[in-house]
Amino acid sequence: MNGAQDLGGMMGFGPVAPEKDEPLFHAPWEKQALAVTLACGSLGAWTIDESRHARETIPPARYLSLSYYEIWTEALLKLLARHGLVSDAEMRAGHALAPAPATRRPVPNAEAMAAILARGGPCDRPAEAPARFAVGDRVRTLNIHPTGHTRLPRYARGKVGTIERVHGAHVFPDTNAHGAGERPQWLYTVVFAGDELWGREADPTLSVSADCWEPYLEPVAEAA
Amino acid sequence: MGHTHHDDHHHDHDHDHDHSELSETALRVRALESILTEKGLVDPAALDLIVETYETRVGPRNGARVVARAWSDPAYLERLRRDATAAIAELGYTGRQGEHIVAVENTADEHNLVVCTLCSCYPWSVLGLPPVWYKSPPYRSRAVIDPRGVLAEFGLTLASDTRIRVWDSTAEVRYLVIPRRPSGTQGWSEEQLADLVTRDSMIGTGLARDPAEAAA
Numbered sequence: 472m473n474g475a476q477d478l479g480g481m482m483g484f485g486p487v488a489p490e491k492d493e494p495l496f497h498a499p500w501e502k503q504a505l506a507v508t509l510a511c512g513s514l515g516a517w518t519i520d521e522s523r524h525a526r527e528t529i530p531p532a533r534y535l536s537l538s539y540y541e542i543w544t545e546a547l548l549k550l551l552a553r554h555g556l557v558s559d560a561e562m563r564a565g566h567a568l569a570p571a572p573a574t575r576r577p578v579p580n581a582e583a584m585a586a587i588l589a590r591g592g593p594c595d596r597p598a599e600a601p602a603r604f605a606v607g608d609r610v611r612t613l614n615i616h617p618t619g620h621t622r623l624p625r626y627a628r629g630k631v632g633t634i635e636r637v638h639g640a641h642v643f644p645d646t647n648a649h650g651a652g653e654r655p656q657w658l659y660t661v662v663f664a665g666d667e668l669w670g671r672e673a674d675p676t677l678s679v680s681a682d683c684w685e686p687y688l689e690p691v692a693e694a695a
Numbered sequence: 696m697g698h699t700h701h702d703d704h705h706h707d708h709d710h711d712h713d714h715s716e717l718s719e720t721a722l723r724v725r726a727l728e729s730i731l732t733e734k735g736l737v738d739p740a741a742l743d744l745i746v747e748t749y750e751t752r753v754g755p756r757n758g759a760r761v762v763a764r765a766w767s768d769p770a771y772l773e774r775l776r777r778d779a780t781a782a783i784a785e786l787g788y789t790g791r792q793g794e795h796i797v798a799v800e801n802t803a804d805e806h807n808l809v810v811c812t813l814c815s816c817y818p819w820s821v822l823g824l825p826p827v828w829y830k831s832p833p834y835r836s837r838a839v840i841d842p843r844g845v846l847a848e849f850g851l852t853l854a855s856d857t858r859i860r861v862w863d864s865t866a867e868v869r870y871l872v873i874p875r876r877p878s879g880t881q882g883w884s885e886e887q888l889a890d891l892v893t894r895d896s897m898i899g900t901g902l903a904r905d906p907a908e909a910a911a
Contacts, residue, residue, distance in 0.1 A: 479812035479863065481836040487848045488833070489900070493826050495750060500721035503728050505749070505824070506742035509791075514736065523814055539815055539830040541720050548727065557730055565726045571734035584741035588748055591791040591820070594867040622865045624812050626839065638795065638868055658866055660797075669840055676858045679839050682866035 472524075472618055473625060475531035480626040480669070504540040508547050513587050515575035516554040520648035524620040525549050596655035598640035602685070604659060608634045609691040612661070612683060620648035623687045627679075630667050631691055635680060636660035643684055656684040754823030757788045758871060759892035761821055762903075763885040765798070766876040776800075779871065783821060793820020793869060799862065800873040801899075806857050807872045808846070808899035810838035811864040818869035822894060829898065839863060849900045872896065874903040 496502050512522065525546035527534075534542065551557040561568050579587055604610060614629035615621065622644050640655040647653050665677030731737040761783055765772045775782040779798040783789075796818055799807040811817065812835050817825040828834050837845050842859045846852070853859070862870045874896040880888060883906075891909055895901030 476813050478832055478836040479810075479839045481832070484832040484836055486833060487828050487831075487837070487845055489828050489849055489895075490826065495754075495824060497827070498721065500724045502746045503724045503742070504720075506745040507724065507728055507731060507737060509745050510737045510741055511731070526814065535832060539827070544720055544724055544727075548723070551727075556736060557727065557734070561730050562723065562726060565730070567730055567733045571736050574736070578736060578738055579741050580738045581740040581744040584738075584744045585748070587791075588745065588753075589790040591789065591794040593794040595795065622813060624863065624865065626812075627863075636797070638866070641795075641866060644866075658868070660862075660868075662860075674841070674843060674859065676856065677842060677861065678858070679861040679863060681863045682868050684866070 472527060472620065473616055474527040475529070475534035476523075476527035477625050479624045501540045504544045504547075508543050509588075510579070510584070511547060511551060511556070513576065513579055513584065514556070516556060517550050518642075518647050519592065520620060520642070520644040521650070522546060522550060523644070524648040525553075527620070594642040595639050596642060596653060598657065599655060602637055602657045604634045604637070604657070604685070604688065604690070606634055606637060609693065610634060610659075610661060610683075610688040611691050612687050613689060615687070617645065619645065621645050621687075623683060624681060626668055627661075627663065627681045627683075630663050632661040632663040632667065632680075634659050635662045638682070641684070643686070645684075645686070656686055658682055658684050659688070661688070749819075749824050753788075753790075753819060755821075755892075755894035755897065756889070757786070757823075758818070758821035758894070758897045759889040760786055760885070761788070761798075761871065762873055762892045762897065763888035765873055766880075766888055767885050775873075783871075788820045790820050792816070793818050795868045796821070796871055797868055798871045798873050799860070801875045803875070804858055806853055806859050806899065807870075808838060808842050808859060808861045809864060809870045809872060810835060810861060812836070812839055813863075813865060816864035816867075816869065818871050820869075821871055822897060826894075846900060849895060851901060872899045874901075877903050877905055879906045 526542050529545055552559055555572055609631060611631050612623060612628050638658040641658040642653040643656045660680050661683045662678050662680040665673035668679060732739055765775050775798045779796040783796055801807055815825055815830040839861050842861055864870060877891055891904045893901050893904060896903045
């Protein structure tokens with residue numbers, strides 16, 4: 472969706488403010504926000520793609536006013552309510568009002584959590600069809616504006632680039648975010664010249680790549 | 696210094712003292728954790744384990760060791776180029792947000808810069824949790840259109856003919872920049888070299904430290 476998360480090329484946010492000797496957390500609640508977000512994700516009620524979509528559906532004015540752990544927290548509450556794990560009423564009451572439903576995966580103890588963090592969640596899958604593109608192919612990204620989740624940023628839509636890497640088939644976020652299955656698709660690194668993205672005023676030394684799933688791409692016929 | 700005893704006392708507490716929005720979130724997170732615990736949906740020991748992992752075990756020193764090994768061992772560098780995820784796992788660094796890693800090497804002609812314009816994707820297994828600026832709109836919006844302007848805000852000015860390659864982390868592939876090895880480090884041990892490798896140099900917003908500067 473064309474939400475506030477899709478920031479590439481926007482202007483007016485001011486300078487980047489690197490913080491000297493930045494602490495890992497800026498307040499104790501940020502540790503809790505990280506921990507509960509990861510712990511709840513491990514229950515398997517939603518995918519990482521659904522959680523990203525929960526964040527990007529925060530209305531733009533609000534999204535841009537929140538810190539990242541605030542965005543995570545707001546999205547987590549939405550996901551917990553949607554999947555029946557913690558209701559809004561329970562949040563208002565400040566305590567449980569109903570027993571927890573069965574979870575898809577067991578609640579991990581510390582040992583199990585260590586294994587979960589060390590394993591991560593690989594997203595490569597067996598390919599269901601041969602790759603349509605190869606390294607060096609010219610491709611154009613589609614000009615799409617789905618209302619659901621997508622990982623094709625606005626600045627890279629309808630642009631011509633070159634396939635630079637083929638990563639194999641990966642879970643397709645555009646379906647997986649909405650409970651429509653992993654539907655693995657070939658994933659490519661597509662590199663774009665700066666002026667293709669940003670026009671004549673672009674930095675002539677710039678190129679930018681995005682990782683694009685095959686359904687985002689169409690072939691470009693080579694000039695004869 | 697203008698600090699009263701009262702202020703200091705206030706800071707001792709787990710309060711967010713200057714922003715009502717933050718206070719509200721802090722309270723909500725606390726309530727949420729207690730409800731989740733009450734319902735048996737989280738194990739407090741597992742929550743502690745998560746925080747401890749990123750406070751003590753998973754951080755940019757992991758990535759620095761990967762870079763130092765790549766600088767020191769040509770066979771390792773070759774494996775890193777071929778399959779960075781596997782080469783990094785050799786050093787024991789695996790897991791969440793490091794499942795699919797590609798190492799990108801700076802050269803005399805080309806500088807790499809990593810961003811996630813759409814959220815906060817970052818190679819946790821080698822760099823730990825991302826800094827606030829990496830997740831914030833100024834960096835996410837401008838890295839792809841004005842990387843030189845962004846680098847200047849980190850005090851980094853590249854030669855005007857250096858090619859800049861920006862990697863937008865739009866999928867589950869995570870990018871680790873291998874900065875150039877500083878001159879004057881012949882014969883250095885991997886441990887000494889790793890001390891020159893900053894977090895920012897592995898994102899692309901900095902360079903490896905100069906040995907003279909590191910000694911100062």
